[in-house]
Amino acid sequence: MGLANTGPLDFTRGGVAMQAPEEVPGGVGEPVPPAETATEAPTEAPAAGAPPTEAAEAPAETLSTAIAESRVDVRALTRVLFERMAELPPGTPEHERVRAALIEVNLPLVRYAAARFRGRNEPMEDVVQVGTIGLINAIDRFDIDRGVQFPTYALPTILGEIKRYFRDNVRTMHVPRRLQELWVQVSGAMEELTVTHGRQPKVPEIAASLRIPEEDVRACLDAGRAYNATSLEAQQEHDGGLALLDRLGYEDSALTHVEHRDMVRHLLVQLPDRERQIVMLRFFGNLTQSQISTELGMSQMHVSRLLARIFARLRSGNHWES
Structure with a gap:
């Protein structure tokens, strides 16, 4: 999913002037999870008649350059951009430029959320695109006056969009909603037990951790990764080119008569x-x-x-x- 090319955002225009700090806590390369809170430093406007700052004297930097060099406080910049967008009439070119800048600045938050779904056999590019839709929806619905930091508000929306994508568009096999929801708990318990024991947990250990029957854990493990159906005639590379049909056993109808045949031969x-x-x-x-x-x-x-x-x-x- 590409963003519309609205042109570089100048930090010194339209009331979006801010001097990038030297160190970036929770910078673009490392989005801070919403569980952590950060104190945002207020942006002080230069007094009238004061000498120009270094940011004002230097040539205007583009947003992409500043992000690439990791010299932007993402949370502070996000707040400034939301304040600026609230002042602009919706649908104007300047409003769209600020909105596109908000999307670009917070894309690392989408990658942070998409990383939780690496084991789903789905291209990460597709997961990031779906998460970006959730980010755009969060930007359009966010109200800065409520006093909530944007990552705290946006992350559940992004995760919800990705989970809805896996539930409705990825699976070619229908899995009951109860097992889909239980799979989230089972996968989380598996990660915790793997770290605790230093090995892959067994079914009884997962069941004891979640206090659920072992049958539910086994059913969840079978259905949790059932996203795509494979043809029985498709060749498997890791099995020497054999198809699944060649590896499936069947019950011989004459098996029940083996004892009778042996008895008759003896007589x-x-x-x-x-x-x-x-x-x-x-x-x-x-x-x-x-x-x-x-x-x-x-x-x-x-x-x-x-x-x-x-x-x-x-x-x-x-x-x-x-």
């Missing part, structure tokens, strides 16, 4: 050759009694009697039958 070897041949032709060759009689040169009635006698002998020798 058949005990039969005389002619009786064994009749059984093979009847049950393995699928021949009728009439066909067997023609094959062996005997009457059908004789074949029927032999089969009845064979069955009786097999049943008597079946010691496995309960």
